[in-house]
Amino acid sequence: MMLSRLPRRSYTYAETPIERLDRLTDLLDGPNIYIKRDDLLGLAGGGNKTRKLEFLIADALEKGADTIVTCGALQSNHCRLTLAAAVKEGLKCQLVLEEGPSTSYDADANGNNLLYNLLGVEHIKVVENGTNVIEEMNILGEELIASGRKPYLIPIGGSNVLGSVGYAACAQEILHQTFKSGLVIDHVVVASGSGGTQAGLIAGFHGNSASVKVSGINVSRSNEHQIPVIQDLVQKTAKFLNVPFTISEDSVNCYDDYVGGGYTIPTDGMIEAVQMLARTEGILLDAVYTGKVMAGLIDLVRQGKFAKDENVLFIHTGGSPSLYANHTLFNKDLFKI
Structure with a gap:
């Protein structure tokens, strides 16, 4: 290889x-x-997402991105690590988070949600359970492009x-x-x-x-x-x-x-x-x-x-x-x- x-x-x-x-x-x-x-x-x-991000973030930098956009569940480890990688590289990061079947978004929640805020996430878009999060992520990316930004979109789990x-x-x-x-x-x-x-x-x-x-x-x-x-x-x-x-x-x-x-x-x-x-x-x-x-x-x-x-x-x-x-x-x- x-x-x-x-x-x-x-x-x-x-x-x-x-x-x-x-x-x-x-x-x-x-x-x-x-x-x-x-x-x-x-x-x-x-x-595990750290290993994936080594290649994904390198690609984003090669393409001149200034903002990373990704998606996941409310307590997504992938979103936490993607945000951390963006911070390390001096990039902005925005997240699309899907509520659980019985769990609504709580801005004051502990765990990864606490870390999103500590790490300085630029924006969190919360969607209802069952929403097509990839579609919502694409919409967010289009809005960023329209505003003059250069987003790089990473799918769920970096997979x-x-x-x-x-x-x-x-x-x-x-x-x-x-x-x-x-x-x-x-x-x-x-x-x-x-x-x-x-x-x-x-x-x-x-x-x-x-x-x-x-x-x-x-x-x-x-x-x-x-x-x-x-x-x-x-x-x-x-x-x-x-x-x-x-x-x-x-x-x-x-x-x-x-x-x-x-x-x-x-x-x-x-x-x-x-x-x-x-x-x-x-x-x-x-x-x-x-x-x-x-x-x-x-x-x-x-x-x-x-x-x-x-x-x-x-x-x-x-x-x-x-x-x-x-x-x-x-x-x-x-x-x-």
């Missing part, structure tokens, strides 16, 4: 650690569980081809780290939402001739809708990187059993998983993404889906700032050591 030919900003100055989760592995009595700490990536609070390249680069990083340490990873487990992280990893491992199976735990959609999204993005990312790749039926693996009532809607499995990792490893997950993904991994281990001698790598995509806007969820104590 010719990643070096692409414009790229650098927001993290070291590889994120890969750690063995000793106590969780012992507790579950399953495979060896490792974690890739992408919650420790650069920018405000860290998270276009250029954003996915960030996780093709992450696949290379993982292979470099594991080669140095002598660790062989059999499976990677990651959130499958807007799709860029999972698609980038699949394309990246394939581009490096590495037979690592990537399993996505869906956080918002059924497999019927999710798998075609990932397949399409893998194909486009591989083509962009000049990686020969023909999508087969088993190229994309997703589990849709852990979505619950839908995106941002809590599940008991998520609550147990967040409490379990906090109380065994001292690591914080979030309620929307990593909590549901860890719930999926825990359940798959309990079902015996992995052999005991296999090495499974969980990608921690960040998101812990949103915990502070959802603290009452964890009053329900579902895990005790």
